[in-house]
Amino acid sequence: MASFVTGAISLLVFFLIGTSSAQLCSDFYSRTCPQVFPVVRSAVYSAILNETRMGASLLRLFFHDCFVNGCDGSLLLDDTPLFTGEKRAAPNFNSARGFEVIDEIKSTIEMLCPGVVSCADILAIVARDSVAILGGPNWNVKLGRRDARTASQLAANNSIPPPTSNLDFLVSNFNSLGLSIKDLVALSGAHTIGQARCTNFRDRIYTETNNLDSIFAQLRASNCPGNTGSGDNNLAPLDLQSPTTFDNNYFNNLVNRRGLLHSDQQLYNGGPTDSIVRTYYDNPSSFASDFVEAMIKMGDIRPLTGYSGEIRRNCRRIN
Numbered sequence: 001m002a003s004f005v006t007g008a009i010s011l012l013v014f015f016l017i018g019t020s021s022a023q024l025c026s027d028f029y030s031r032t033c034p035q036v037f038p039v040v041r042s043a044v045y046s047a048i049l050n051e052t053r054m055g056a057s058l059l060r061l062f063f064h065d066c067f068v069n070g071c072d073g074s075l076l077l078d079d080t081p082l083f084t085g086e087k088r089a090a091p092n093f094n095s096a097r098g099f100e101v102i103d104e105i106k107s108t109i110e111m112l113c114p115g116v117v118s119c120a121d122i123l124a125i126v127a128r129d130s131v132a133i134l135g136g137p138n139w140n141v142k143l144g145r146r147d148a149r150t151a152s153q154l155a156a157n158n159s160i161p162p163p164t165s166n167l168d169f170l171v172s173n174f175n176s177l178g179l180s181i182k183d184l185v186a187l188s189g190a191h192t193i194g195q196a197r198c199t200n201f202r203d204r205i206y207t208e209t210n211n212l213d214s215i216f217a218q219l220r221a222s223n224c225p226g227n228t229g230s231g232d233n234n235l236a237p238l239d240l241q242s243p244t245t246f247d248n249n250y251f252n253n254l255v256n257r258r259g260l261l262h263s264d265q266q267l268y269n270g271g272p273t274d275s276i277v278r279t280y281y282d283n284p285s286s287f288a289s290d291f292v293e294a295m296i297k298m299g300d301i302r303p304l305t306g307y308s309g310e311i312r313r314n315c316r317r318i319n
């Protein structure tokens, strides 16, 4: 009797713990909407052909969705008079972009398989395809997430680390979501593509003296005026060598003290992540495989599954 009770309790505990990430799988739409893969791939391909930066912008959307109450499409909800979403939160306002590409994909998918594919899953496939199209690794994406019926501007403000973060903060922020120090370094390698605004790197290039290549700082200062408020939105590439190719040059920059953001250079600043940066700099395939592993882990952050949430018809609003 006692062992039956213990067995029943451990089964219950197993189900309670196993409700989230355990349910995602790569063949989730294999019978209900196999077209999702070619539709997303070709839409991302066209968007990148039109504007190369879009691949970076789309990859970032998945990060900004997953870090805020899990990968649940909450980032995509527009504000309404009664509701403030995440788009105008500090890390996203004037910065997160690519929402029209998601809309276009969603409307095509709704014509082919209505009510089946979540916006959260579209973000996951789009992120993978952006990386693959720009020359990075390809992998099987785990699917089966459902969409949130709410969003939180406060959580977006508080959960996405700012570029002023020090290493300790980044490590604990990632750890709180189940991501290791290695995942932190590998995922930061996403900054091998895309652009940042002057307002996010001004303090680094003007006030840091430590761990900053002065020629690089001068180059960046030429398009980022020192006084707050002027040229705030001027852009610079996160990877000065190859900003439109998903390669390991980001780590080369860090080793040469040419990280653009304070948070980037923190990963190579005499601390415990230096050796990981070195490994990825020396060995592009170890970066590629650790990046894939970390993207899958990030995609597993608290998804809604089963009967939780919904499959939104329009990614911008709840049904």
Ligand code: HEM
Pocket (backbone or CB within 6 Å): 053, 055, 056, 057, 058, 059, 060, 063, 094, 095, 096, 097, 161, 162, 163, 164, 165, 170, 187, 188, 190, 191, 193, 194, 195, 196, 197, 198, 200, 238, 261, 263
């Ligand atoms: C480790 C902590 C991180 C910090 C502090 C951080 C911060 C930033 C900042 C400040 C920007 C520039 C935004 C702007 O100026 O408008 C940026 C851009 C970007 N971030 Fe991160 N990020 C982090 C991690 C990540 C991760 C994990 C990913 C994806 C896996 C990612 C992908 C990107 C991409 C691709 C861009 C360029 C976007 C574009 O050009 O539109 N970042 N990040």
Ligand SMILES: *[C@@H]1O[C@H](CO)[C@@H](O)[C@H](O)[C@H]1NC(C)=O
Pocket (backbone or CB within 6 Å): 047, 050, 051
């Ligand atoms: C192409 O990119 C430009 C910005 O470079 C943008 O304004 C335009 O809307 C894009 N067109 C399409 C069809 O995506």
Ligand SMILES: *[C@@H]1O[C@H](CO)[C@@H](O)[C@H](O)[C@H]1NC(C)=O
Pocket (backbone or CB within 6 Å): 088, 089, 090, 153, 154, 157
């Ligand atoms: C989030 O940050 C933005 C920009 O700093 C601010 O305007 C907004 O009030 C913040 N939202 C909350 C709920 O704290």
